[in-house]
Amino acid sequence: AAPFSQPKIVIIGHTLSAFIGICAHMMLVPIMDGSVILAAPLAVSLSTMGMMMIGCVHPPAGGTCLIACLGKSSTL
Numbered sequence: 001a002a003p004f005s006q007p008k009i010v011i012i013g014h015t016l017s018a019f020i021g022i023c024a025h026m027m028l029v030p031i032m033d034g035s036v037i038l039a040a041p042l043a044v045s046l047s048t049m050g051m052m053m054i055g056c057v058h059p060p061a062g063g064t065c066l067i068a069c070l071g072k073s074s075t076l
Contacts (some may be wrong), residue, residue, distance in 0.1 A: 004058055013058030017047040021068025036070055043069040 003009075024043035029036055047065040051057045 004050060009056045010061075012054070012056040013051050013061035014064045016054070016056070017061035017065035018068045020047045020064035020069050022071075025071065027071045032067050040066055040069050 021043045024039045024046070025036070028039035028042065032038055043065050044062050047062060048057075051061065
């Protein structure tokens, strides 16, 4: 019954946050020579703003964004 825990909000919030976290990692970490000192807080902030803009705020999705941003790049 909690408004922030409805299935639609959970799925959209985590998906958007993961996408933003991966994009921030791919764009900013190579520029900063492997440091996430700028990418991590920027990704979480953009994720929160994005969720607020589309009306699907799920606070734990900020953690998903941070995990996605802090992850290491895999080489194929």
